[in-house]
Amino acid sequence: MTADVLPELVAYAADLAGRLPGEVAARAGLLAADTIGVTLAGGRRPEAERLVAGDGLTGSWRRSEPGDRPAATLLVAGGGYADPERAAYANATASCALELDEGVRPTGHPSAHVLPAALAAGEALGSRWRDVVRAYVAGYEVAAGLFTLFGFRGQLHPHGHLGGIGAAVAVATLAGTDPLRAAYTAAALPLLTTWPTCVEGSDVRNAWIGHAASTGLTAHRLAAAGYTGSRSALAAAFDGLVADRRPGVPVVPARAYLLGGYVKVYSACALTHGSIEAAASLAPVDGDAVESVEVAVGASGLRLAQPPADTPLGRRFSVPYAVAVALLHGGAPPERFDVPDPRALALAERVRLYEDHAATRAWPERAPAGVVLRLAGGDVRRATCAEPRGHPGAPVGADEMAAKFRTLTGHDDAVWTRLTDPSADTPTRDMLAGLIWNP
Numbered sequence: 001m002t003a004d005v006l007p008e009l010v011a012y013a014a015d016l017a018g019r020l021p022g023e024v025a026a027r028a029g030l031l032a033a034d035t036i037g038v039t040l041a042g043g044r045r046p047e048a049e050r051l052v053a054g055d056g057l058t059g060s061w062r063r064s065e066p067g068d069r070p071a072a073t074l075l076v077a078g079g080g081y082a083d084p085e086r087a088a089y090a091n092a093t094a095s096c097a098l099e100l101d102e103g104v105r106p107t108g109h110p111s112a113h114v115l116p117a118a119l120a121a122g123e124a125l126g127s128r129w130r131d132v133v134r135a136y137v138a139g140y141e142v143a144a145g146l147f148t149l150f151g152f153r154g155q156l157h158p159h160g161h162l163g164g165i166g167a168a169v170a171v172a173t174l175a176g177t178d179p180l181r182a183a184y185t186a187a188a189l190p191l192l193t194t195w196p197t198c199v200e201g202s203d204v205r206n207a208w209i210g211h212a213a214s215t216g217l218t219a220h221r222l223a224a225a226g227y228t229g230s231r232s233a234l235a236a237a238f239d240g241l242v243a244d245r246r247p248g249v250p251v252v253p254a255r256a257y258l259l260g261g262y263v264k265v266y267s268a269c270a271l272t273h274g275s276i277e278a279a280a281s282l283a284p285v286d287g288d289a290v291e292s293v294e295v296a297v298g299a300s301g302l303r304l305a306q307p308p309a310d311t312p313l314g315r316r317f318s319v320p321y322a323v324a325v326a327l328l329h330g331g332a333p334p335e336r337f338d339v340p341d342p343r344a345l346a347l348a349e350r351v352r353l354y355e356d357h358a359a360t361r362a363w364p365e366r367a368p369a370g371v372v373l374r375l376a377g378g379d380v381r382r383a384t385c386a387e388p389r390g391h392p393g394a395p396v397g398a399d400e401m402a403a404k405f406r407t408l409t410g411h412d413d414a415v416w417t418r419l420t421d422p423s424a425d426t427p428t429r430d431m432l433a434g435l436i437w438n439p
Contacts, residue, residue, distance in 0.1 A: 004231055006187070008251045009145045010169060010180045016256060017138035017173065024256050025422040028137050031102055033419035034263060034401055035095060035111040036075065040435060041334070041408035042097030043076030043090075047203065052076055052090050061086040066429075072120035073429065079436030084120040085217045088167075092116035093210035096159070097203070098334045099268050099316045100408070104261040105364035105392065108147025112209050113163025114139035117216030118170040122428040127174050129424040129431045137258065139170025139216070142183065144257030146234075150243040157198065160208030161190035162238070167216025175220055184229030185219040190237065195303055198269070201314025262391040263401060266332040268315075271301045272322040273388035274359075274369030276332045279323045281383045282373055283330035287343045289376050293351040295323055296370040298359035305353040308345070312338045320351035323371065366393055411435070 016024065042048060052074060054060045062080040063071060072087035074080050076094050081087070095101050095112040103109045115136055122132035143166025147158060168186035172179040191212070197205045223229070239245045266276050275295050301319060308318035315321045315337040324347035325336045336344070359368045370384040387393035402416045409415075418424070419431065 004235060005146075005149055005251050006165075006183050006234060007180060009142055009149075010183055012252045013138040013141035013145070013169060014173070014179060016141055017134045020134055020137065020422070023259065024137060025133065027258050028133050028140070029420040029422040030398055030401055031111050031140075031258060031261075031263075032115055032133065032136060033405060033416055034102060035115045036419060036435065037405040037408045038098060038100040039075045039091050039095040039116070041100070042094035042206075045094070045097050048090070048094045048097065049077040051093065052078065052080075052082070061090065070124035072123040073432040073436070075432070075435065084124040085214045085221075088116045088120040088217055089207075089210040089214040091119070092213035093206045096209050097206050099313075099337075100264045100334070100404075102261055102263050103270055104144045104147055104257055106148070106151070108144065108158040108163065109209070110140045110143035110147065110163060110166055110257070110261070113143055113159075113212045114166045114170050114216070116213040117167035118174065119428065119432065121171040121174045121217060121220070123432065125174055127428055129426050129428055130422060131174060132428050133422040135170040135173035138173045138179065139166040139168075140258050141256060142166040142169045144261070145251065145253065146238075148253075148257065149246060149249055149251065150238045151246045152243045154242075155194045155196055156242045157193040157195050157205070157208070159191075159205065160193040160212050163209065164189065164212035164215035164219075165234070167213050168219035169216075171216045171220045172223075177220065177223065181223050181229060182216075182219045184231055184233075185223050185227065186215050186229070188230040188233040189215050189218065190233075192242070198313065198317045199304065199306060199309065201309030201311030201317070203311060203313045205313070260392055263396055265390045265396060265400070265404065266322075266388070267334040267337055268322045268332055269304060269317050270367075270391075271297075271304055272316075272319050272332075273391065274367045274385045275301070275319050275323050275371065276326045277388045278369050278371040278383040278385040279326035280330050280332070281385075282371065282381050283327050285327045285373065285375075287324070287328055287347040290327070290347060290350060290373065291376055292374045293323060293327070293347070294372040294374075295319060295351060295353045296356035296359065296372075297353055298363045298367065299355055300360075300363055301369070302353060302355060307348060310340065315340065318348065319353055320348035321345070323351050324348040327373070367391060409435075
């Protein structure tokens with residue numbers, strides 16, 4: 001078991017957030033707005049609204065007005081307010097529903113874990129937007145740092161555990177309490193999450209991020225009540241039980257983590273993106289004329305080689321289905337996964353994956369993929385993708401991110417511009433006003 005990384009990592013994150021260099025501030029504004037956009041879109045899913053509504057046993061989380069108790073905005077269909085912990089849970093659960101939330105390599109989604117907690121805490125505390133952005137940066141860097149420092153064993157999935165530590169740091173930063181104490185508290189509250197749950201299409205896995213975001217506020221509640229966190233929990237679990245410390249990776253990065261992540265332009269697991277892009281370059285094709293499709297991926301992509309489970313999430317975690325959609329339609333927007341496409345399902349049966357050892361060696365610096373399309377009559381067409389759009393080696397700019405936001409939310413550029421301003425002196429509740437999609 002290696003040394004405790006949290007003191008150094010939390011101190012680095014606090015210093016960066018305190019200084020907030022211009023490049024970091026600008027990127028934080030873009031990522032925050034992007035995450036809000038995908039949350040609003042994911043919040044339109046019926047299960048997201050039903051989660052908030054509850055039933056005869058659990059009752060509704062929603063309030064029409066903030067009331068006298070601490071409250072935070074719900075970014076799911078129907079809008080309204082909820083207690084901060086519940087708002088963070090509901091919003092974070094919606095944030096990953098469409099598989100359009102940003103991430104870092106080798107694996108992890110800091111923003112979806114951290115931002116909903118920062119928004120809920122900032123709104124409940126009456127914080128200004130600029131202060132929420134600083135707290136978000138601090139929490140993001142802690143979460144991304146942990147995702148980078150530890151390599152997961154076997155089938156462990158990155159949702160629901162390390163990101164909650166970043167969420168706790170963000171909340172403590174806003175509350176003016178000790179972020180290291182909050183980190184130690186959250187470190188003792190992880191979920192054990194697995195890749196097969198995603199592959200089988202179980203969308204309860206969306207709630208893993210909900211758990212982690214709400215853990216950020218729960219950690220604050222526990223610390224305020226006098227509970228003590230654990231200095232050993234992180235290393236005991238993530239340096240020997242379910243993960244290992246990656247050798248040679250420094251605790252403090254040479255460049256802020258949020259400057260090196262990726263923004264999704266395809267509504268599917270990031271491990272499908274290179275294959276989608278290569279296939280899309282060959283589109284459109286007549287599915288009936290296809291004899292076979294061979295897809296070359298790195299070893300990490302092979303975990304998604306199965307046919308799609310019959311759920312929206314299952315289709316987003318199947319390379320054969322994602323490639324079939326891209327070949328037929330030239331892209332991979334949310335609607336192609338939300339509803340099964342019979343032609344894509346039929347074509348997916350003829351898609352086979354194999355490991356490209358060069359792609360395995362290139363990961364995580366790059367995520368190359370290749371597609372070989374064999375058509376009736378002997379015609380063979382090939383395409384490769386050295387690095388998918390939105391990923392570190394092929395970043396998308398602010399204009400394309402704004403277009404994604406408009407498409408997902410229906411809001412205009414004025415809303416995007418407002419949310420991307422990291423120095424705004426506007427109360428957080430006012431920043432979130434008018435965003436809610438109401439059916």
